[in-house]
Amino acid sequence: MQYPVNEIFETIQGEGHFTGVPAVFLRLQGCPVGCAWCDTRHTWEVLAEDQVEPGLVIGAGDGEPRWAQWPLEQLVAHLTGPQYRARHLVITGGEPCMYDLRPLTERMIAAGWRCQIETSGCFEVKTDPQTWVTVSPKVGMKGGLEVQRSALERANEIKHPVAMQKHVDELDALLAGVALEGKEVALQPISQQHRANELCVRVCIERNWRLSVQTHKYLNID
Numbered sequence: 680m681q682y683p684v685n686e687i688f689e690t691i692q693g694e695g696h697f698t699g700v701p702a703v704f705l706r707l708q709g710c711p712v713g714c715a716w717c718d719t720r721h722t723w724e725v726l727a728e729d730q731v732e733p734g735l736v737i738g739a740g741d742g743e744p745r746w747a748q749w750p751l752e753q754l755v756a757h758l759t760g761p762q763y764r765a766r767h768l769v770i771t772g773g774e775p776c777m778y779d780l781r782p783l784t785e786r787m788i789a790a791g792w793r794c795q796i797e798t799s800g801c802f803e804v805k806t807d808p809q810t811w812v813t814v815s816p817k818v819g820m821k822g823g824l825e826v827q828r829s830a831l832e833r834a835n836e837i838k839h840p841v842a843m844q845k846h847v848d849e850l851d852a853l854l855a856g857v858a859l860e861g862k863e864v865a866l867q868p869i870s871q872q873h874r875a876n877e878l879c880v881r882v883c884i885e886r887n888w889r890l891s892v893q894t895h896k897y898l899n900i901d
């Protein structure tokens with residue numbers, strides 16, 4: 680088992696349920712969803728010309744499309760090594776659910792870590808059952824993929840990106856018939872837009888939903 684890795688870095692989880700928790704981020708390369716406002720467009724393509732040696736993706740990149748193939752055993756050894764103090768792994772991307780995350784999450788949970796994935800919901804979620812799954816549903820994006828009902832059902836947290844009322848309406852349609860007991864629903868303003876912030880605050884209060892702010896962007900950290 681190998682994973683295409685764009686970057687591995689330690690920071691504070693900036694969004695969602697675990698906001699404020701020190702975490703190691705594993706960003707996988709590759710995403711076919713095509714969100715117009717994606718803040719990690721450099722992770723979309725997995726091109727041979729961008730492949731580098733594994734050591735070169737340790738540390739936060741500068742938005743480069745570089746990636747390295749990391750074998751499972753090497754990845755677990757690195758993540759559980761002396762370099763990191765955090766015990767919370769966030770697997771993001773790109774779209775991490777293009778890959779089978781069971782071997783990695785099983786090994787990390789066995790090593791005493793908590794695992795979280797950030798996913799669009801457009802692929803089946805393959806993780807250890809203890810992994811916290813954050814689904815950020817993507818509706819009507821360029822790639823033509825659809826949110827999988829199984830991903831919504833697996834979600835611990837549904838964190839919906841919102842810039843306008845249409846996005847709230849899309850979430851309502853998506854959640855119709857999904858049992859929400861035990862799940863958190865949050866709205867996340869797109870790209871710190873003032874109008875998106877205001878809309879999310881208003882709807883969160885009306886619906887008793889959570890607000891997820893990308894705090895790392897206000898803090899200017901990775």
Ligand SMILES: C[S@@+](CC[C@H](N)C(=O)[O-])C[C@H]1O[C@@H](n2cnc3c(N)ncnc32)[C@H](O)[C@@H]1O
Pocket residue numbers: 710716717718719771772773774775797798799800814815838840867868869870871893
């Ligand atoms: C970059 S994505 C990677 C993981 C996965 N592909 C997904 O979309 O969930 C990580 C998170 O950032 C959110 N995101 C991406 N671009 C954003 C933007 N411009 N403003 C707000 N949230 C954004 C996504 O919705 C998702 O919750």
Ligand SMILES: Nc1nc2[nH]cc(C(=O)O)c2c(=O)[nH]1
Pocket residue numbers: 690691692693694719771772797895900901
């Ligand atoms: N600090 C920080 N928190 C994050 N939460 C989700 C992120 C992501 O890109 O998936 C992210 C990120 O890139 N940085």
Ligand code: SF4
Pocket residue numbers: 710711712713714717718719720722772773774799817
């Ligand atoms: S699904 Fe995630 S990584 Fe892919 S384009 Fe959308 S926000 Fe970006």
Ligand SMILES: [Mg+2]
Pocket residue numbers: 718719
């Ligand atoms: Mg990010």
